[in-house]
Amino acid sequence: MSTLSEVVAALKDRFAEVTDSEFRGQTRVVVQQSQCFDALSCLKNEYGFDMLVDVTCVDYLNFRDATDRFGLVYVLAGTESNLQLTVRVMLNEPDLTVPSVVPLWEGANWMEREVWDMFGIRFEGHPDLRRILLPEEFAAHPLRKDYPLQGRGERHNFPVLTRAEA
């Protein structure tokens, strides 16, 4: 059973340009977009991170000193080793595509669909990449920072029923 620092060191050996940081006892690594699937599958198969706790994304449009637009976040945990590791992948327009991790963890299916729905990041090889929370005909990705909180009028775009016609 390897410790978290050994895992991070091994990752740095295997993959180029992996950076790591620590904050409040949580270890985070940033991997390159092209190596993201390999790094995650290595973590799952060789270091026992068998549970994908969460997949989410942050839009750094207005974030101070941010150089990248999107940060995709995978929170991994090992049920046996009881380790937790956050893997981040930085993405920039126009190439908002990463390989899907559904072949590794089935649980990623809906989480990736949610990220696609909310941020418009495509997951290549996803079995069923449709919108999940919003209607199919919705045009925007609402959790992006350039989308207003109150929307663009979609919420009131419906016919009105009166007493007489109902």
Added chain:
Amino acid sequence: MAIELPENVVVSKLDSLASWCRKNSLWPMPFATACCGIELMATGASRHDLARFGAEVFRFSPRQCDLMIVAGRVVMKMLPVLQRIWQQMHEPKWCISMGACASTGGVFDTYSVVQGIDRFIPVDMYVPGCPPRPEQLIQAIIDLQDKIQAEGTIEGREFNTFARQQRKRALMELPIIGGPQIIMPPRQGVN
């Protein structure tokens, strides 16, 4: 049968009889979407016991109900469903908008929440609170019963008064935040 009674005498009596029957046998259709639905369940459960007021027969089929209780926020994906269920209910029918979210959108002034169901379907009674306590819902049902008794007619004329339509129109013409640009294509009729 050429006997012509003065119209107002007979009709008013039948009206009040019909209203009395209607008010004491309200069958609610719980359109429970969110937190208020739990309070709606609590209202029906043992401690608060809605059965004391003759409105406990919860039926989930809109065809059997005459009171729709919209409990919880209604979002844009749900609204066509709400309208369809409202249309499926038979006249006479009433609607209680339970809680801040159903009445005004509540704290959820966001891109997907409809800011008050009265923009899209007629509402008879609003219950404030987030969520309202069961006592408040019971009070709303009692008030609705009084309202049915006071202004109900056997043909449902009270639903078509000019003043009522005016009121509804005023609500309809509230400005829509976000301006005239519509991103989504307009939906076809809810049928």
Added chain:
Amino acid sequence: MTTATRTIGSASAREEDYLWTLNFGPQHPATHTTLRIVLKLDGERVVDAVPDIGYLHSGFEKLGEHLDYNQYVTVTDRMNYISPMANNVAWHHAVETLLGIELTPRCKYIRVLISELARISDHLLSTGAMGLDTGAFTFFLYAFYQREKIYDIFETLCGARFTNSYTRVGGVMHDITPLVVEKIRAFIKDFPKTLEDMEKLLNRNRIFVDRTTDVGVLTKEEAINRSCTGPIARASGVTRDVRKDQPYLGYEDFDFQVCCAKAGDCFARYYVRMAEMRESLKILAQAVENIPAGPANIGVDERTALPTKQQVYQTIEGTITHFELVMANRGFEVPCEEVYAANETGNGELGFYIAGDGSNVAYRARCRPPSFIHFAVFPHLIRGHTLSDLVAVLGSLNIIAAELDR
């Protein structure tokens, strides 16, 4: 809804025209909330189920980017609305992890008390609703009556029946009062009897056992691979429990056990929930007798928790702190960092991924909702079972739509 059904089912439906397509929801009594499942049936057997969610998507995460760390707690109430206290605790646990705040011992105990009460009320509703769906209405009434007692405790504690918004950054809204302690003690004394009655009603009930055993089986490997947590995973033999694995709020001080089963079917999930209520009672009994003395909120000099009125009016530090926290563009200092912090709530691991940008409004407030992840497993669980098993599986998963869609 027939046109929509056709687009949602996959293309193979055309070749298998003998299959029925049945639309289940979004307004159906057995869904309890608003979710929709498009089922493909071969006679009564479910061949495939395509969930269609989002009927309650209200933009919680977008709202989290516009409300400050104390205001957002009101929104977390409405997330998993059958155990709002647990959500409050989870949200502020994440915020305090981001800010690096160490709570006072008294506050930790208060939070343990309320999150265990919330767990009991969560399990009461989920097992109660499962009983309701499989035909045991009495069981539901028993459960709901005890929930009312928990509501009473919460009402005495903070004035609201169930959208409590009780926690604050660095503390809680009000300190716990002796009356609440008394009520919790009475609850601990009374509740085991009801729990016994409830177990007697269902544990060996032929109808219930037959309807739930070997239905919706989830193996241990699948549970891990599909990210299941909480009672769902523990009923399949996964021993993961955030309270034990990454102790927070001083859970390491309490003597309790992680309840697990091996079968992974609906009955095991019901059984694990019933057992967890007993363990929660054990924690409650230990916590309520040992509440440490001292302040509930962290000190004024930390500049994160609102001072009491007395401090505001009578001390200069209190006045300054109050001013700093209440003014619009002031507030506490938040690092430009990101954390993921999770709590074990009744439904599973409820985590928040918060990105701070220096202001007192979160830059990103992501919630990891257990219901969302558990509902993704649903098609896998129901495939091959009959239509009537659907409500049992749905009840055992305890899907809360507001948490599912946020």
